[in-house]
Amino acid sequence: MADKRPVKIGAPEDEHQLYQDLAQEFGTPLLVYDESVVEQHYRALCDALPAVRMYYAVKALPQEQVIRTIDSLGGGFDVASGGETDLLLKLKVFGRRTIHTHPVKKDEEIRTALRYGVTTFVIDNVYELEKFVSYRSRVGLILRVSFRSPGAIVDLSRKFGCNLSEVPSIVARAGELGIHIKGLSFHVGSQCADASKHVESIEKCSELMLQLNAENDRLMNVLDIGGGFPADYDRRGVVIDTFCAPIREALGKLPAEWDIIAEPGRYLVAAAVTSITSVVGRSVRDGVNWYYLDDGAYGSYSGQIYDHACYPLQVLKEGPLHRSILAGPTCDSIDVVAEDILLPELTAGDLVIGHEMGAYTAATRTRFNSLPDARFLDLASRRIVD
Secondary structure, eight states, rough: OOOOSSSOOOHHHHHHHHHHHHHHHHHEEEEEEEEHHHHHHHHHHHHHHHEEEEEEGGGGGGOOHHHHHHHTTTTTEEOHHHHHHHHHHHHTGGGGGEEEOOOSOOOOHHHHHHHHHHOOOOSHHHHHOOOOOOGGTTTTEEBBOOOOOOTEEEETTTOOOOOOGGGHHHHHHHHHTTTOEEEOOOOOSOSSSSSSSHHHHHHHHHHHHHHHHHSSSOOOEEEEOOOOOOOOTTTOOHHHOOOOHHHHHTTSSSTTSSEEEEEOOOHHGGGGGGEEOOOOOEEEEEEEEEEESSSSSSTGGGGHHHSSOOEEESSOSSSOEEEEEEESSSSSOOOOOEEEEEEEOOTTTOOEEEEEEOOSSTOOOOOOGOOOEEEEETTTEEEEEE
């Protein structure tokens, strides 16, 4: 079956020269980071949701240069492990500007986060709630609710989140234990086609929060709307203000004193990273051209397996098009980047460019076959930074 991803043939002269120069100077494979794209997307999302405080989901791309960019913009950080808090500590990010959103944690993980300065944690069940009894004077908890989203590419409510019907009993148990649940959260899934599930979740969570506030002394005033803001993998153009308009309208109906937060990841970093990889070999098998690259599904293209992403591709060479397959460098047959696409005839040394490759690429790559990682290049400084 033919691959439906966008494939661009050729490039303007200045773009062509840039890719060639970077490959010649630094070698391949490369992941090229453009911080100006993160700045642009961060500001666009803040403009689209002006009442929302943004906490970058570090798991999307836990790279120092990205953290520095978000930090310079005044953004907060969503962490989910001790390794991520260690990264922020190393970069001197203030712990109070972070939230810990993994609903299931070891006690050691909680203590590590507390030492760093995290005070807000997410849970989704009574068993996790009870882990915080010893720390109840130091934390405020957010209770994650499940909203299944068939329209999302990655369903993030299958593994985590309680049912709405469970919320009152968990809140009541928290009260008995002297633990403050300060709000609700949800994550409708990754790479959403539209914002309808966000709106539904906002409406149902806010209705329940208002109900519980009327019945309890300790009020809930935090609503975490998660992520799900899409990257432009199909190259049709994502207008984030249009996507967020229904969310903005729904949030406008909430009490003004509530604290609304979000956990964007993919939208902020996907477009900021471009992959440059080289053809290292070729063959013709059953009439189809196979091109073997120095990066693949076990490396920077790992998101095609773990994240269900389909990255737009580009080759710089032009000419008659032939049925082709792009394969990665490992010995495993699953290591295929693109199947049955139309490409000009390529030779060893030709470059293949992957776009929208910032989110869940470098973050999920492996070291299978002991192959080296693609190096991370900061475009502004022309410096390898990993």
